[in-house]
Amino acid sequence: MLLDFRNLPFDDGTFVHVVFDPPHLISAGPKSWLAAKYGRLDGDWQQDIRQGFSECWRVLCPGGTLVFKWNETQVKLREVLQLAPQLPHYGHTSGNKGLTHWQVFIKDVAQ
Numbered sequence: 001m002l003l004d005f006r007n008l009p010f011d012d013g014t015f016v017h018v019v020f021d022p023p024h025l026i027s028a029g030p031k032s033w034l035a036a037k038y039g040r041l042d043g044d045w046q047q048d049i050r051q052g053f054s055e056c057w058r059v060l061c062p063g064g065t066l067v068f069k070w071n072e073t074q075v076k077l078r079e080v081l082q083l084a085p086q087l088p089h090y091g092h093t094s095g096n097k098g099l100t101h102w103q104v105f106i107k108d109v110a111q
């Protein structure tokens with residue numbers, strides 16, 4: 001991990017485009033290859049994701065776009081979207097089982 005998405009070392013409105021691709025597993029064994037590849041959420045993961053969204057939104061400039069990727073094998077997309085700063089403008093589903101979601105948020109120019 002190069003930096004912590006819960007505490008980004010950038011000024012407000014630094015970026016026109018941000019991608020938030022956090023771990024999506026809340027339950028995985030110590031030998032899980034999925035957890036080794038994608039990471040795992042621990043403890044109060046809702047607060048971590050909420051804080052990650054908040055930081056991504058903060059460093060995004062007005063008019064900028066945030067892309068959020070989520071695989072809902074363990075946690076439904078609708079549940080995690082409740083932690084977002086606003087509803088996404090649109091999204092796309094991918095993967096063999098249709099469980100991977102790409103959601104696009106556009107920050108209002110007035111924000």
Ligand SMILES: C[S@@+](CC[C@H](N)C(=O)[O-])C[C@H]1O[C@@H](n2cnc3c(N)ncnc32)[C@H](O)[C@@H]1O
Binds near residue numbers: 001003005021024037
């Ligand atoms: C779903 S993977 C995303 C992989 C990324 N798209 C890539 O291609 O490398 C989630 C990643 O978030 C990292 N991660 C976990 N907690 C983090 C945190 N608090 N801040 C930043 N990265 C974190 C994990 O180590 C893992 O590499």
